[in-house]
Amino acid sequence: MTAEILLSPPDIGALEESYVLRAIRSGWVAPAGPELAAFEREVADRAGTRHAVAVSSGTAALHLALLTLGAGPGTVVLVPTLTFVATANAVAYTGAEPVFVDCDPTTGNIDIGLLAELLNRLPAAGERIAAVIPVDMFGACADYTALLPICAAVGVPVIEDAAEALGATYRGRPAGSFGRVAALSFNGNKIITTSGGGMLVSDDGPLLDRCRYLATQARQPVPHYEHTEIGYNYRLSNVLAALGRAQLARLDEMMARRRDLRERYAKLFAAVPGVRLLGDHDPGANCWLSVVVVDPDRAGWHAAELAAHLADRQIETRPVWKPMHLQPVFASARSALTGAAARLFEQGLTLPSGSALTEPQIGRVLDAVSAFLEARR
Template sequence: MNRTVHLSPPDVGPLEESYLLAALRSGWVAPVGPDLEAFEREVAERVGTRGAVAVSSGTAALHLALLGVGVGPGQIVLVPTLTFVATANAVVYTGARPVFVDCDPRNGNVDVALVAEALHRLRAENERVGAVVPVDMFGTCVDYTALLPVCAEAGVPVVEDAAEALGATHRGRPAGSFGRVGALSFNGNKIITTSGGGMLVSDDTALLAHARHLATQAREPVPHYEHRHIGYNYRLSNLLAALGRAQLVRLDAMIARRRVLRDRYAKLFAPVPGVRLLGDEDGTGNCWLTSIVVDPGQAGWRAADLGTHLAGHGIETRPVWKPMHRQPVFAGARGFLTGAAERLFANGLTLPSGSALDDMQVDRVLAAVEEFVTAHTGATAA
């Protein structure tokens, strides 16, 4: 029986094994060690920032990043409504309130014009906006050329949620390097993985130093245990950092593999009416996940129909993120909405995109998609 084809399984092999074994044999098993320091340095070099702090998850990175720019109780933080819940949860951890902003339907990233409108209206209402948190959706960077001046004019710091976007760029500048601080994720399904983990990246070395302090239970540098601040057990372990270092060596090759798969999807769907690929219009994304958007009126079928068909063939798919303003936990939260995110949720489908998928698995996915398209349109996909 064929095994399930997953969306984005971890892509690990002999190189990762060798890095982990070396770290284990070195004796540096505890949270800090030379691989942790090297991983921070290497990621900062890749992103183009002055420094980095490795932590236990992307959510932890977002939490510390928000604290680092001064977000706290009584403030509002603008968050895309089309995102994973961690972006909004991290705001709540600080005591601030998320206010949701709708997306650009072309790529799912936050609607910059709507951010400008939200900042103007909130300022007129004397609301305290602590930060704007753009999310680089599915590995495609936000239009920072447009967004950064809007936030600068309002005097509001940018915390970039680049959890999905390591290796992507905007006008030649790497994801994670925009705004005052960025947050990366190394969860098991991300472009590179440390099993679980995340990282803050920034040019603000004082912010990073404070984040590192808070991430180690805010212990003061004295022989006994002394604490002046509430801290967190957020540091990444040295062993997981070793895994991350090996993954980082392979990052470009893994992005290239994902792009080949995205290009094959693009070719397959090109002759199919009412279907388009979401985002990455200029080819500068990292192709973390490839999603399609289906216009049922033109296509004659729904995205969910294709998902059901692929599930019957043991192939995992997933709808595009359910908007935060429709999540029960955020019922009643304020939003600046156009309906774009709800339409993407209704009509979007994320397809297997991982670099670990072998040629047989890729061919199996594409054959199953073509079978569905042919049966529903009477035309053969490319």
């Protein structure tokens, strides 16, 4: 039976094995340890920030950032509707209300015009906006040149959700360096992985000190266990940090492989009417996932038809994120919409993008797509 080609499998090899073995043999298998401290320093350097705190997931990073910036009952947080549910869930954990904002149809990132309108309208109605959380969608940064000034003008902090964007840049600045604080993810399908894990990065040392304190059960600095407030068991382990250090050392190599695959997709679809790659003209994207967008009226076929064709050949694909305003769990939430995110959900398809894909696997994918396109010419 032909093995399935996965969308973005972990890219793990001998280097990762050696780092993890070293950590285990060192005896530092608990959350604290030298690999954890080193991983935080190295990620902060890569993100262009002074400080970092490694945690158990990107969701935990967002949760801590929101708590530290005062999100809670009676506040609202502006969130893209086109995102993974973790962005919205972290807001709900605090008791704040997520208000969803539609996306730019070209990039999938947050619609700056709609965001500006909400930043003016909601405070005028007496509502307190605790934060804005732009998401660097599929590894391409949001338009921070436009976004940061409008948030600063009304005094609303920005939490950059860079979960998908480690290694990406925007106008020469690395993803993770925008806003008051940023959240990264090292989940199994991300561009680098620690199996599960995440990190907060920021130039604001006191803010990250507070996050570190909350992530370690809010334990007071006394010999016995003393707690004056609710904390969380959110720290990353030393062993997983060792895995992350090996992955980080290979980040540029892995991004190059993903970019090469995206360029091959671009050539394949270049002459197909009504088909484009989402955000294809962003030179700073890390190319985490390659998304093809299909206008069925011009192409003569639907993205779902390509997905079915590839599934029959044991090739995994996935629609883009189902917008939050269409999710049953957030059905009653407020949203500012243009229809762009809903169209991307209907017309977008994420293709195999992983750096671990072998040349024979890539050839299988490209041949299958070519056969589909030829049959519909």
